[in-house]
Amino acid sequence: MAIRRVHPGWCAPESGCAASALHLSRLRPAAPRGDEVIQVRAGLWQMDVGRLSPSGVLLELSAGDDPERWPIDLVQARVLVHVLRDLLRVADDAARRAA
Ligand SMILES: [Zn+2]
Numbered sequence: 001m002a003i004r005r006v007h008p009g010w011c012a013p014e015s016g017c018a019a020s021a022l023h024l025s026r027l028r029p030a031a032p033r034g035d036e037v038i039q040v041r042a043g044l045w046q047m048d049v050g051r052l053s054p055s056g057v058l059l060e061l062s063a064g065d066d067p068e069r070w071p072i073d074l075v076q077a078r079v080l081v082h083v084l085r086d087l088l089r090v091a092d093d094a095a096r097r098a099a
Pocket residue numbers: 007008011012015017018022023024
């Protein structure tokens with residue numbers, strides 16, 4: 001009996017998931033200008049093991065032609081949002097005091 005694979009609707013056609021078994025959404029850039037030294041992009045990922053929902057967020061960091069890709073799980077992605085928000089609040093407070 002053949003295993004029917006489910007392809008998530010958010011997977012980008014260019015992900016190459018048929019060969020890699022890694023579904024990957026289109027990566028969204030977090031570099032507003034596009035000429036930042038470190039470029040960060042993020043997307044959803046999921047291994048092709050029959051689950052319908054995304055497994056986590058893939059972070060891609062690059063400082064040239066060789067991007068590093070790190071797939072983190074949803075729990076860490078959610079915590080990362082809080083950590084970043086908290087760090088940015090501290091940075092904004094420090095900038096306000098320095099002004
Ligand atoms: Zn796919």
